[in-house]
Amino acid sequence: MKLRILMGALLWAGTFAAAQAHHSFAMFDQSQKVTLKGTVKEFQWTNPHAFIHLEVPGAAAAEVWEIELNSPNNLKRQGWKSSSLKVGDQVTLQTYPLRDMSAHKGGLFVTLTLADGTVLSESAFAGGGPVNVPTVPPAR
Secondary structure: OHHHHHHHHHHHHHHHHHHHHHOOOOOEOOOOOEEEEEEEEEEEOOOOOOEEEEEEOOOOOOEEEEEEOOOHHHHHHOOOOOOOOOOOOEEEEEEEEEOOOOOOEEEEEEEEEEOOOEEEEOHHHHOOOOOOEEOOOOOO
């Protein structure tokens, strides 16, 4: 019986530690936002996080940035669909960059504007602004 309780406690502790590590945003530099203009190369609507692979033109060659988003379940509740982005879409994207980009370019999603002016955001990272609605210039 004691072994069973010990094993249960160890399993719970391991699961809790893994969950806490999974939700850390320490690898992203949230003190700066980077704005990228490029072409959607791939949109992965996958768990535990969706990803945008964005091809950004550079001086020597194009770079592919991997941008991490929320889970598809959370994105869906915020108005996203698996078809919200398509390969070839021209976008302007804001991201909190990775602190260490020695392995690859990447960041945490903040907001994205499609060529038609539609803004896609995540309320958790973009201050709760409108999700998936066209932007309208202010009245003068």
